[in-house]
Amino acid sequence: MTILEKAPAKINLSLDVLRKRDDGYHDVEMIMTSIDLADRIELDRLNEDRIDISLESRYVPSDERNLAYKAARAFKNKYGITEGVHISIEKSIPVSAGLGGGSADAAAVLRGLNRLWSLNIPFDELADLGSTIGADVAFCVYGNTAIARGYGEKIEKLPSPPPCWIILAKPDIGVSSRTVFGHIELEKISHPDTNAVLAALKEKDFSKMCRNIGNSLEDITFGLHPEVLRIKEAMVHAGATGVLMSGSGPTVYGLVEQQNKATRIYNGMRGFCDEVYLVRLLG
Missing domain, CATH: 3.30.230.10 (Ribosomal Protein S5; domain 2)
Structure with missing residues (x-):
């Protein structure tokens, strides 16, 4: 079996x-x-x-x-x-x-x-x-x-996010969560507006969700690995509606509603790093 x-x-x-x-x-x-x-x-x-x-x-x-x-x-x-x-x-x-x-x-x-x-x-x-x-x-x-x-x-x-495409871009490095958490200085890190993201999910409001996504660990990983920040900047410049590092990194994702725009950004990001994926949400 x-x-x-x-x-x-x-x-x-x-x-x-x-x-x-x-x-x-x-x-x-x-x-x-x-x-x-x-x-x-x-x-x-x-x-x-x-x-x-x-x-x-x-x-x-x-x-x-x-x-x-x-x-x-x-x-x-x-x-x-x-x-x-x-x-x-x-x-x-x-x-x-x-x-x-x-x-x-x-x-x-x-x-x-x-x-x-x-x-x-x-x-x-x-x-x-x-x-x-x-x-x-x-x-x-x-x-x-x-x-x-x-x-x-x-x-x-929670309710699922509004339907969208996700472009994932990972530089050729690995990041240790333990290392990133070890660099946390609580008085210096940023804090996302979690309640605003919760409201956006409830309202199925894609633009509101993208405006409020956030990650307290981003700046720490950017300091340790500046190439992750460069990938985020490239994703923003390419036109993704919402861009964020996931977890402790180094993968950066972009959220896009239209498939043709997502495909264009996906093709453009392949010039920045080897591991780029174009996927959908589940559920």
């Missing part, structure tokens, strides 16, 4: 860092939405009690450091599963890109193992388990559009 799961990437429409917690993490408020760029996860039972991972990527480990491996181990431990599983990951989401690829893979493994072993565990419980693995895993269990609070574990579903 083989179980297939898609693991969609996400973008942040809003990312606000509120305070540093006693445990060293930061309280955040993030509006995220799933996009039509996804890894493909394949799960097969093993008779032996072990977890095997296979994937073709020189940037992603295939051992216990992999979030998909951690998800499978956490699932087996919590529910007392003594069978093993082979996890095959076909990567399409760029690595260390601010698009939640590793978290999406972990969430897909949780959903897939639930099906593989016919446990019928509610998504709320899977999301709680996912939050012990990584900050974005709880959101990725559900997908679509939601606001995440706490360190990312408190999820509230």
Whole structure:
């Protein structure tokens, strides 16, 4: 029996860092939405009690450091599963890109193992388990559009954004979330108007959404990697309606309503970096 799961990437429409917690993490408020760029996860039972991972990527480990491996181990431990599983990951989401690829893979493994072993565990419980693995895993269990609070574990579903095209542009670098969060000076960072983004989603107002998207981490990543700022400036100059860095970067996205305009911007951005994608929203 083989179980297939898609693991969609996400973008942040809003990312606000509120305070540093006693445990060293930061309280955040993030509006995220799933996009039509996804890894493909394949799960097969093993008779032996072990977890095997296979994937073709020189940037992603295939051992216990992999979030998909951690998800499978956490699932087996919590529910007392003594069978093993082979996890095959076909990567399409760029690595260390601010698009939640590793978290999406972990969430897909949780959903897939639930099906593989016919446990019928509610998504709320899977999301709680996912939050012990990584900050974005709880959101990725559900997908679509939601606001995440706490360190990312408190999820509230939201209306989907107005239909649009998304151009993704990633420079040839990886960015460590831990490094970016380590540079946060709370008294200096900017704060997006999360309530305005929430209102735009409720009203299905594309222009209002694009005016108010924001990311507290942008300036930090721009300081560490000036090429990310140059990509954002190029995307703005090309005419995207809303432009923002996703997560801790380095991927920058542009939102556009018209397909022909999105295609023109996509073609233009390919001159700035190798990894450029033209995708739609999910849901």
